[in-house]
Amino acid sequence: MMIWTILTGLSAVLCLTTFGFILGVKRGQSARQALRHDLTLSQARAAHADSPPEPTLPKELLQEVRRLVQNVPEEVERSTAQLKRSLESKLMAVTEHQSQVMRTTAPLLERERLSQEIQSISTATTVGRGMEDLIEQVMRIGSGRVSAIIVNDDSGLPLASNRQCRNPEAIAALSTLLFLLADRTPHHVLAPPRSISYLSESGQRMLHTFFRAQQRRYVLTVLAEDSSLDAAVFAPLVEKVQRILAT
Numbered sequence: 363m364m365i366w367t368i369l370t371g372l373s374a375v376l377c378l379t380t381f382g383f384i385l386g387v388k389r390g391q392s393a394r395q396a397l398r399h400d401l402t403l404s405q406a407r408a409a410h411a412d413s414p415p416e417p418t419l420p421k422e423l424l425q426e427v428r429r430l431v432q433n434v435p436e437e438v439e440r441s442t443a444q445l446k447r448s449l450e451s452k453l454m455a456v457t458e459h460q461s462q463v464m465r466t467t468a469p470l471l472e473r474e475r476l477s478q479e480i481q482s483i484s485t486a487t488t489v490g491r492g493m494e495d496l497i498e499q500v501m502r503i504g505s506g507r508v509s510a511i512i513v514n515d516d517s518g519l520p521l522a523s524n525r526q527c528r529n530p531e532a533i534a535a536l537s538t539l540l541f542l543l544a545d546r547t548p549h550h551v552l553a554p555p556r557s558i559s560y561l562s563e564s565g566q567r568m569l570h571t572f573f574r575a576q577q578r579r580y581v582l583t584v585l586a587e588d589s590s591l592d593a594a595v596f597a598p599l600v601e602k603v604q605r606i607l608a609t
Contacts, residue, residue: 469590476591479503481598493522493606500599501526509566510585513603515578516541521607537581540570557593569593573600575607 483499497511501524510527514520514534523530544555557571569584571593582600584591 473591473595476504476507477595477598480596483598483602493603494524496599496602496606497522497524500596504586507586507588507591508584509587510583511599512537512583513580514538514583515580521580533583533585537570537583540581541572541579544572559593561589565589567591569596571596571600573604575604578607580607 480500480503483496483503493513497513500511501508510524510530510533512520512523512527512530512533514530514537516538518531518535518538520530520534527533540558543558547554555572557569559567559569561567565587567586567589569586569592571582571584573580573582580603582596582603584593584596
């Protein structure tokens with residue numbers, strides 16, 4: 363009985379000791395956690411106290427900044443509109459300049475095209491039908507711009523003309539008068555003319571080009587509906603006629 367009592371007492375003492383130890387450990391953990399929390403708060407307060415205060419703008423300056431920020435879209439839109447108007451004005455000026463250049467150069471380009479196409483014609487080397495075929499090809503190239511082409515000698519004899527030519531004999535006779543005019547030109551004042559052209563009241567231009575073949579004189583007459591044409595355009599035709607007459 364006594365032994366049981368002693369064992370019971372020892373067990374109670376051991377339980378109390380263990381409970382006290384566990385309770386002390388928990389309290390120590392809680393105290394350490396509280397201490398860590400207080401230390402963290404203290405460090406945060408110290409860091410916040412050491413940092414400089416955030417700068418603040420004066421009220422007037424802040425209002426001006428807000429006004430400028432609000433006006434930025436309007437300024438951008440105004441600048442964009444001005445730039446657009448300036449570009450449109452410059453584009454119109456460039457377009458007008460290009461149109462003017464085209465109006466100026468178009469006749470020159472057309473004359474060059476016509477002359478090159480005449481140069482590219484393949485000719486026969488016979489008098490008569492071959493020369494008439496050559497003239498008909500040139501008439502097709504200059505359709506709407508040339509109404510008649512006649513070749514005659516210095517006596518006024520027509521050698522060839524286009525089929526639709528009206529009164530080739532009258533035109534040939536007129537060209538003989540131009541031979542007289544060319545012969546009467548004072549050579550000490552002006553060299554003998556290679557071509558003579560004049561513009562009629564109706565706007566037609568008559569082009570007469572003088573040339574030689576086999577020691578004889580001839581004239582190529584072109585009646586042009588386009589007043590911008592000149593004798594130089596038909597220089598390739600004169601060369602081809604010369605080759606035909608030289609055979």
